[in-house]
Amino acid sequence: METTTQDGQADDVRYFDVIIVGAGISGIGSAHYLKRDCPDLTYVLLETQETFGGTWHTHRYPGVRSDSDLYTFGFSFKPWVESPIATGERILTYLNAVIKEDGLERHIRYRHRVVSANWDSKRKRWDLIVRNEQLGKDHRFSTNFLWMCQGYYRHSEGYTPDWRGMESFNGQIVHPQTWPSDLDYTGKNIIVIGSGATAATLVPALAEKAAHVTMLQRSPTYFNPGTNADALADQLRELEIDENWIHAIIRKKLLKEQEARLLRAQNEPGVVAKEMISAVEANLGPSVDVATHFTPTYRPWQQRVAFIPEGDFFEPFRAGKASVVTDIIETFTPNGVQLKSGRTLEADIIVTATGFRLCVLGDIAFSKDGEPLNFADTVTYHGMMFTGVPNLVWVFGYFRSSWTLRVELIAEFACRLLKHMRNIGCAMATVELRKEDQSEPILPWIDDQNFNPNYLMRDMHLMPKRLNKPEWQHTQDYFAECVSLPQISFSDPAFHFS
Structure with missing residues (x-):
């Protein structure tokens, strides 16, 4: 028979203050900052694959390498000491060193695929069903804060057009x-x-x-x-x-x-x-x-x-x-x-070599109080939070600049947000369009005149929306965001704390 704890949480549920989804370069970098800036919070990284690395584990074709220099694609806190362009194998070695130096091994659960995530407004919790692929059984996890680092494409299959014949x-x-x-x-x-x-x-x-x-x-x-x-x-x-x-x-x-x-x-x-x-x-x-x-x-x-x-x-x-x-x-x-x-x-x-299958938030069945949650119906705040979706941060990096630059910017923001919530005794943080934003036209996630790779264009309908304001879009501009993201004020009326 199932018993419950004092807060009404079933005792067979694994609770963590923060759950990071993904143990690729985004998840590993995010965990470093969480450990550094919020050392009192409990956390876990849930990774679908059998080991760390994400893209650098999935991609094993001949000659696989970075197309960004590792001084900027690598982390600011971990020196890169080799040639700027690196093979996939050397990048995995680099990530493994970060995992060991930060002691992240005990926080990662491999072969754990998040099946569903439901926000419970009463308990201010995300409730997750997680499939343990190795054991072939489902587990329940719960968290106050969900940090999505699962990447932007489906790892299990690439995109191949359906050509005739x-x-x-x-x-x-x-x-x-x-x-x-x-x-x-x-x-x-x-x-x-x-x-x-x-x-x-x-x-x-x-x-x-x-x-x-x-x-x-x-x-x-x-x-x-x-x-x-x-x-x-x-x-x-x-x-x-x-x-x-x-x-x-x-x-x-x-x-x-x-x-x-x-x-x-x-x-x-x-x-x-x-x-x-x-x-x-x-x-x-x-x-x-x-x-x-x-x-x-x-x-x-x-x-x-x-x-x-x-x-x-x-x-x-x-x-x-x-x-x-x-x-x-x-x-x-x-x-x-x-x-x-x-x-x-x-x-x-x-x-x-025809690209990826875009995968918004990891093929997870998201819901809010039991009602399905469609991120295409939301507007993105700085490309990392979504209107009406509490306690969730999404890592989507840069295409013109190194992906990892944005991982670190978002990580520092997320840790500031977590500390602010704790300081004011708040259990829930949401972003909503301000009054002056509500008359703005709703636009596709990215301006195709600015950036238009095919793997984004063909699945743009799956992505969240944007406004024609820098704070309500993913600008793809690191050089603007490295100034604007650290200056985000939680007194902005776009933030709602409860």
């Missing part, structure tokens, strides 16, 4: 997100569909063993070739400067450079586009038609730009081990694909 293809179709560990591509002809950061990583890695790799794209993408080193960091190390100082200095330097680069792209898009295309042309040489295959139609940084360390992506094209085709797939055939132009491409393996 796919079932007729005699070879193997692979998505990078579910790369088979036993896939032998030695001497094979491979088509990689897509031209984003994943394709830019895969093409040179596959070309080492494959007979030939064809990158098939609908339209060209911007690439940013450069050196996988930082001269100032190397100089400071030669001078035996403390690594904490080096990390802080290089981080600030790179952020300043990025701010200037993004400002130029905004103010002089034509000039910046020409510079970027010229750099690609210099790396490719005369054998590739740059005007057709490497000249995008959109503005620089309207979509994320992949950094190409040491120009390695371009080398197989120069060597004839890879080629690029810009066209649209008409149908799959038994031996490859037929294109809209009438051209056919033959392949033994087709890799669909």
